[in-house]
Amino acid sequence: MLLIARPGIAAGVTLSGLAGMVLAGKGLPGPHAALAGLSCILMAACGSAIVNGLLDAEMDARMPRLAARVSALEKVGKKGALVFSLALILCSLAAAGAFLNATFTALLLVAIASYTLLYTLCLKRRSPYGTIPGGIPGALPVLVGYAAVEPRLGADGVLLFLLMLLWQPPHFWSLALKCREDYRSAGVPVLPVALGEPYTKILIFLYLAALLPLSLGLWWLGYCSAHYALAALLLWGFLLFSCFRNIVAAPRFGRAFGASILYIMGLLLAVIADLSLRRPL
Numbered sequence: 001m002l003l004i005a006r007p008g009i010a011a012g013v014t015l016s017g018l019a020g021m022v023l024a025g026k027g028l029p030g031p032h033a034a035l036a037g038l039s040c041i042l043m044a045a046c047g048s049a050i051v052n053g054l055l056d057a058e059m060d061a062r063m064p065r066l067a068a069r070v071s072a073l074e075k076v077g078k079k080g081a082l083v084f085s086l087a088l089i090l091c092s093l094a095a096a097g098a099f100l101n102a103t104f105t106a107l108l109l110v111a112i113a114s115y116t117l118l119y120t121l122c123l124k125r126r127s128p129y130g131t132i133p134g135g136i137p138g139a140l141p142v143l144v145g146y147a148a149v150e151p152r153l154g155a156d157g158v159l160l161f162l163l164m165l166l167w168q169p170p171h172f173w174s175l176a177l178k179c180r181e182d183y184r185s186a187g188v189p190v191l192p193v194a195l196g197e198p199y200t201k202i203l204i205f206l207y208l209a210a211l212l213p214l215s216l217g218l219w220w221l222g223y224c225s226a227h228y229a230l231a232a233l234l235l236w237g238f239l240l241f242s243c244f245r246n247i248v249a250a251p252r253f254g255r256a257f258g259a260s261i262l263y264i265m266g267l268l269l270a271v272i273a274d275l276s277l278r279r280p281l
Contacts, residue, residue: 003072005046017041019268020145036099037148040092047088063182103151111140128194135168156223170207171260178253228274239263
């Protein structure tokens with residue numbers, strides 16, 4: 001069950017929710033908001049991942065890289081997986097309504113629905129550009145976490161949401177370049193399959209170029225300190241170098257994908273550390 005719940009993705013989603021909480025409160029959240037909010041986000045992420053696996057089961061079976069996940073789902077059984085996923089989702093929404101606020105609950109519901117229905121059933125299957133709006137559910141946990149502390153969403157939370165939204169397409173396209181034959185076999189029209197490798201590479205670097213000013217926006221607008229700005233600049237330089245080395249210089253797309261994960265984790269941790277341990281320069 002743990003494998004089909006995708007704990008790595010769930011952990012990343014929870015970290016982005018924590019970053020939203022810290023941004024809203026200008027420091028670490030109180031124990032009530034942290035425990036209730038992060039528990040709800042984690043349950044919703046795991047439940048949604050299982051639903052995604054159920055909806056994509058036939059497609060995943062044609063992708064060799066997902067053999068372990070397909071095998072795990074077969075062992076658990078589709079009915080058992082469905083019951084468990086719905087229990088997780090319903091518990092997360094019930095706890096959100098009981099212990100948090102309407103904004104948090106509504107955003108959590110939108111994140112669940114947009115991932116399981118909008119992205120999985122529609123965007124992913126129909127368009128090579130589906131990844132772009134499909135990044136919305138992956139970015140929403142920032143706003144969900146923000147709402148746990150401050151129901152009236154601020155510009156700082158929206159800015160971090162947009163940053164997460166902008167990061168996701170080039171992140172996924174690196175994976176799509178690596179696994180394009182799997183996606184081709186499964187009939188998924190990802191960008192490298194539908195429009196080719198050169199075009200995909202161009203879009204990756206255009207998105208990477210836009211990441212820098214957007215990430216520095218948290219500093220320019222006064223939400224984070226120069227310490228954060230330095231971290232954001234160094235992380236962006238690391239990502240750009242890694243993508244050039246592993247996408248342009250040599251076809252090691254998996255390394256670029258891994259570097260992208262390190263980049264966003266580092267950026268979220270930089271936000272958390274900066275606002276929790278801020279010292280004026």
